[in-house]
Amino acid sequence: MTDPTRAARLAQLDLGLVVLTSLAAVLVTLSDLPLALRLLLDGTLVLFLPGYALLCVLIPSRGPSVLEKLLLAVAASIGLTMLVGFGLAALGLPLDRVNWATALSAIAIGLAIVAWVRRWSRGIVFTLARLPGMPLRQAAIALLAVLVFADAVLGSRLLAGGQFGAPPEQLWLLGGGDSTAQLGLRAGPDGGDYLLRVTSAGNIVAEYSLALGQSEIWQMALALDPVEAQLPLVARLYRAGEEVEIRYVTLQPAALATDGG
Numbered sequence: 074m075t076d077p078t079r080a081a082r083l084a085q086l087d088l089g090l091v092v093l094t095s096l097a098a099v100l101v102t103l104s105d106l107p108l109a110l111r112l113l114l115d116g117t118l119v120l121f122l123p124g125y126a127l128l129c130v131l132i133p134s135r136g137p138s139v140l141e142k143l144l145l146a147v148a149a150s151i152g153l154t155m156l157v158g159f160g161l162a163a164l165g166l167p168l169d170r171v172n173w174a175t176a177l178s179a180i181a182i183g184l185a186i187v188a189w190v191r192r193w194s195r196g197i198v199f200t201l202a203r204l205p206g207m208p209l210r211q212a213a214i215a216l217l218a219v220l221v222f223a224d225a226v227l228g229s230r231l232l233a234g235g236q237f238g239a240p241p242e243q244l245w246l247l248g249g250g251d252s253t254a255q256l257g258l259r260a261g262p263d264g265g266d267y268l269l270r271v272t273s274a275g276n277i278v279a280e281y282s283l284a285l286g287q288s289e290i291w292q293m294a295l296a297l298d299p300v301e302a303q304l305p306l307v308a309r310l311y312r313a314g315e316e317v318e319i320r321y322v323t324l325q326p327a328a329l330a331t332d333g334g
Contacts, residue, residue, distance in 0.1 A: 085188075085189050085192055085193075087125075087129075088126070088129065088185045088188055088189050088192075091122050091125060091126050091181055091182070091185040092181075092182050092185050092186075094114065094117060094118070094122060095118060095122055095177075095178040095181040095182050095185075096178065096182070097114055098114040098115055098117065098118040098122075098174055098177075098178060099174050099175055099178045101114045101115070102114075102115060102170050102171055102174040103171065115170070115174060118174060118177050118178060118181070119150060119151075119154050119173075119177065120147055120150050120151065121146050121147060121150055122150065122177070122181040123149070123150045123153040123154070123177055123180045123181040123184065124145070124146035124147060124148065124149030124150030124151070124152075124153060125142070125146040125149075125150070126180075126181045126182075126184035126185045126188055127146075127149050127153065127184050128142060128145055128146055128149060129184070129185070129188035129191075129192075130184050130187050130188045130191060133188060133191040133192045133195060134195075153177070153180060154173075154177065157173065157176045157177055157180070158173075160176070161173070161176065241261050241262075242258065242259065242260060242261045242267075242310060242319060242320055243258070243259040243320075244257070244258050244259075244269075244308060244310050244320040244321070244322050245257045245258075245322060246271075246306060246308045246322045246323070246324045247324070248324060252296065252297045252298070252299060252301075252302040253294055253295060253296055253297065254294075254295040254297060254306060254324055255292065255293075255294060255295070256269070256271065256279075256292065256293045256294075256295045256308060257290065257291065257292040257293070258283065258285070258290070258291045258292075258310065259288060259289070259290050259291075260285035260286065260287065260288055260289045260290075260291075261288070262287060262288060263287060264284075264285050264286040264287045264288070264289060265284075265285065265312060265313070266282070266283070266284050266312070266313035266314075267282075267283045267284075267285065267310060267311065267312060267313060268280070268281070268282055268283075268310075268311040268312075268313055269281045269283060269308065269309075269310055269311075270308070270309050270311070271295065271306060271307070271308045271309075272306070272307050272309070273297075273301045273304045273305070273306050273307075274304050274305075278295070278297070278301060278306065279293075279295055281293070282313070302326070303326050304326065305323055305324065305325050305326065306323070306324040307321060307322070307323050307324075308321060308322050308323075308324075309321045
């Protein structure tokens, strides 16, 4: 026969929903499902789930009213989201949707497990509190303040992300003296296969097929004959299999490089 007390201890439906919704948010982020569904689950993950799980850890009993718990959960989730951003940046990880969703989901699930253990050890069953007698106007103002703060924080992050993207490919050609030139390439944020061609007066001086990793740097000392050293050199960078250059630089005979890409 099932122990009703033990069964009640295990019946923590709200924490189960936190875990399931967090997992669903990550799966939706990795998929091509409709944008509305992704926004709904990602918004819930950013603005509610981690904060609610944290409140359940700190206050395992019924605690605050529904409205108070909602507002506190939103505020706590925003704070945790900001901390996740600082953590990802400190680890050198891209601040993209996948990393944010994965980190926030892991935090929400971890906190939900801790909250479940605390409730189970104390024999606390989840119950829905009644709404308090808080005036509707005050509740609306409090919720609006939280949402405005969330919009400012998340909006600033999106603007910053748009202004400071990963650097593109970088190409340089510098005079080295003694009829030599220093040729270098830094791959883009995703790396890839490149074709690098150096010409002098329309004639190909050197050509390199390169396979570089993310932001990998390649350099070469280019030896020139006396005739080539007296003519402008042009280095052109192509993606493998493409005919349109993505970068080019010119080295004048006086060893003054100008970037044209």
